[in-house]
Amino acid sequence: MKKLINSVDTVLAESLAGFTAAHADIVAADPEGRFVRRAAVTPGKVALISGGGSGHEPLHAGFVGRGMLDAACPGQVFTSPTPDQMIAAAEAVESGAGVLFIVKNYEGDVMNFDMAREMLDRPVATVLTNDDVAVETSSYSTGRRGVAGTMIVEKIVGAAAEEGRDLAALQALGERVNGRTRSMGVALTSCTVPAAGKPTFALGEGEMEMGVGIHGEPGRRRVPLASADAIAAEMVEAVLGDLADQASGDALLLINGFGGTPLMELYLMYDAVRRRLNGRGVTVARSVVGSYVTSLDMAGCSVTLSMLDPETVALWDAPVHTAALRWGA
Amino acid sequence: MKKLINSVDTVLAESLAGFTAAHADIVAADPEGRFVRRAAVTPGKVALISGGGSGHEPLHAGFVGRGMLDAACPGQVFTSPTPDQMIAAAEAVESGAGVLFIVKNYEGDVMNFDMAREMLDRPVATVLTNDDVAVETSSYSTGRRGVAGTMIVEKIVGAAAEEGRDLAALQALGERVNGRTRSMGVALTSCTVPAAGKPTFALGEGEMEMGVGIHGEPGRRRVPLASADAIAAEMVEAVLGDLADQASGDALLLINGFGGTPLMELYLMYDAVRRRLNGRGVTVARSVVGSYVTSLDMAGCSVTLSMLDPETVALWDAPVHTAALRWGA
Structure with a gap:
């Protein structure tokens, strides 16, 4: 460790x-x-x-x-x-x-x-x-x-x-x-809990855990590492499918890193997700890209779509002054 | 990769x-x-x-x-x-x-x-x-x-x-x-350049690279992995020693993650550095903790001290509105 x-x-x-x-x-x-x-x-x-x-x-x-x-x-x-x-x-x-x-x-x-x-x-x-x-x-x-x-x-x-x-x-x-609001995540590596001293789960060199939880707990299935576009496609379809009729109009798109993923890859995933959303009736009205809800040092990310309305977008835009989110103040 | x-x-x-x-x-x-x-x-x-x-x-x-x-x-x-x-x-x-x-x-x-x-x-x-x-x-x-x-x-x-x-x-x-302004970094793992497809350098399971550059280029020496306090001590002494007579009064302390290090460890390093600075004539007047100048997916961090005066602290505090730093605007 x-x-x-x-x-x-x-x-x-x-x-x-x-x-x-x-x-x-x-x-x-x-x-x-x-x-x-x-x-x-x-x-x-x-x-x-x-x-x-x-x-x-x-x-x-x-x-x-x-x-x-x-x-x-x-x-x-x-x-x-x-x-x-x-x-x-x-x-x-x-x-x-x-x-x-x-x-x-x-x-x-x-x-x-x-x-x-x-x-x-x-x-x-x-x-x-x-x-x-x-x-x-x-x-x-x-x-x-x-x-x-x-x-x-x-x-x-x-x-x-x-x-x-x-x-x-x-x-x-x-x-x-x-x-x-709907999310789905993917892990490229395990996290390591300090007190455990070893990775929470084992992933092969060419594998990823699709649908992983934020404690490294299992997701939907373990599959061969795929391209960013293929990962984005699976996550977007899962999220849109689950939102069903709600998936229409303005949304907040959050690409969240799990702690061990550099910003360069998160922006690339944002691009992949956005392209996948094209023509699906969802408009990305607000965007957040960064590591906000992490799993120690796990590499991977999650995609969150949160449908907005005039009230909630105004509340999202309202001033905030915290260590991790700050604007208008 | x-x-x-x-x-x-x-x-x-x-x-x-x-x-x-x-x-x-x-x-x-x-x-x-x-x-x-x-x-x-x-x-x-x-x-x-x-x-x-x-x-x-x-x-x-x-x-x-x-x-x-x-x-x-x-x-x-x-x-x-x-x-x-x-x-x-x-x-x-x-x-x-x-x-x-x-x-x-x-x-x-x-x-x-x-x-x-x-x-x-x-x-x-x-x-x-x-x-x-x-x-x-x-x-x-x-x-x-x-x-x-x-x-x-x-x-x-x-x-x-x-x-x-x-x-x-x-x-x-x-x-x-x-x-x-003076900085020093440490790497716990190498970064991997996408086009290379493999780690830039090899570090043993129990090793770290003290003084690493932000491209994974060599630092001062490769040594056994040490505690956060020992790492903080070496970095603080190197930075203070080099600042020499300038190391007095208000400073901005930046603990910068290299891309693969979770925030939890960066805050722990901030604590270690701050304790080491105690009684050394430097007052931490402004603090920044996060991954701002990274090396792809490298695990590790750098410590930066930048000595402030009334003019520069006011300029630091002035409004900024960028993707990565935002306040007062």
């Missing part, structure tokens, strides 16, 4: 210490390391909290800040945070309007956020994200997995929260955005 | 097509693919043009936009662009105040930008960047290599150009920033 680390036991703490120091103008750390929060709370605004296993950076801590999340709870690598982390985060940033949990659909996360919700003596609602069309259930989830589309839900709902919308409205908006 | 590509001959063209389509609000492509330029020229402003071999994305095209570059000329992977690319770019974006070339110190780039300058019938000045303290000469350069510090020169000089400063003043500013 080749990683820039000191010891497998301190990876998360040291990485978080670096993150909060580098972005001290935006975020503050809980002294006990249970969550990362905005440096300043906006009174009366619904508090948006997300979290999940670490190893997907910049998700979620990189999306804490004005216009997006109020706090994020990092678990150990690929391991759900615990309910006490979520409770502590909620108590730190909730200011009278309630808490919205944005939770990727993995069993551990769902269970622990549910437990925190039950234990909190405050209004709490949850949005579950499950945008991955690759598989219906997996080793980590019952039902579809929440992957890169989660970032889009966090951005759009975050902007709406800044406008002062109430908890029920934000929950409904989050569910609407999730319902119009 | 596992890459998301269609063919080695079309990697650059397809990646550029994706880049310019994804950022059509910021940049426009030359129809012949010779350069990427701002969508809109600011009349009377000195035109800032950079460029170099591709494979270092987002450098340089990702830094084209308001507050930074006016155009960037992408060569083939790790190969200098040609003088006709620079001439075409200059003719497209120069608007009466002259052209400043910002050139990383590699022999091919220096020669070709010099040739373009001689052939252009317009005022042209050049800033050479050579921030890499690892080696004094290399397989690609006479004298020190220009690496991640180039981004800082482009940002600060770009902000000054927006203020309407003249060509001589911008050249002097660029040389001043470069003179206060």
